[in-house]
Amino acid sequence: MRLFLLKQRAGMVLSVVLTGIALTWVCNASVAAEPQPETVRETHGDWAIRCSAARPGDCYMVQLGYDAAGNPMAEFSLVRFGEGRQAAAGATIIVPLGTALPEGLALSVDGGEVRHYIFDVCTPAGCAANIALPDAQVAALKRGARANIAFVPIASPDRTVSVSISLSGFTKAYEALR
Template sequence: MPRTHVRSSLRLAALAALLAGAAAPALAQQTGTSDPAATPAPAQAPAPAQAPAAEAPAAQAPAAPAAPAPQAQPAPQQQQQQPAGPQPQVVATHGDWSILCLDGKPPCIMRQLGYNGDGREVMELSIRRIPPQQTQQGTVEAVMDVRVPLGVFLREGLSLQIDSSEAQRGQFSICLAEGCLMREPLPNAMVSGLKKGATAKFGFVVPQGQGGQQYEVPISLSGFTAAYNALAAN
């Protein structure tokens, strides 16, 4: 079994919110009182007049927290205004192959996903046409990209066998967070074999016990010719 690879792109967003703390209402200061035995009761009459002055800050305190409320709103609004980059869209389907284009416009690729016995995605195969000036005098008109999960034995590379023909082997180019990628030119002779074939098997080696185990992923060639010709039209 290959190691489970979680495709996800992890994005960390820092949410900054300024909270303006309102000062706590000041406690009413206690004024000094005279000894009731030495001071006549009428002499304490001015004391109640000072009480409202001490309570005035308490009446103003609730207005302070209201100021920060509108300041917390601009951050989400700014994030919503950021334009999204071009997204691949499926514009056509030919058999088991899909044609994907950025925002529905060329350049486009043909793609098929490979799954293991449990129905989990373990491989992505995509093919794109290349400009005429890069075709090596017309002998190579396409490039093939194959992505497999991290953890494969890189030195073993990746094999491709069309039906019962002899397997061809390529080397991985780079490994990123999404997996390990093999990018190889697709000669016209191999394209011809893919058009005539029924199934292509991609093989790579995964860790197993003290060594490695060959792992094969079948890819259907149903609709390959129509999908490849559709790329030429784009």
């Protein structure tokens, strides 16, 4: 009988803990979903540096990528990490809803090595891949002229959408994030 009560109590505790975690996640997600006011602090080439209006030191660099018809098809944003971390920077690439998630996202610089990433989340704003960029990848972006983002639309699984991102001003924008 004592073992039964211990198991029942452990089950109730686990249920309460999981419910608390779920509520925390839902509350944090709703707070994160609220758009926060931002300002463009400066631009470098084709890159803008945006900062939180509430915390001016909380900044990231960003650029939109367009298709041939001028429609925005990707957003490439990047934050710089402090020294001594495994990754030098973190990037978030957002593409439109209706993207074939299992196909993931491909990123290359100047036609070089293609790296594949998975999508982490989709929101009404689009589907996002969060990427940790080591020093070597940041260096490739600094040296490059163009980055290419490729993904597959779910409505046309035999077609790949490629979006070109200019790297003009990338190095200056990256250095300005210090």
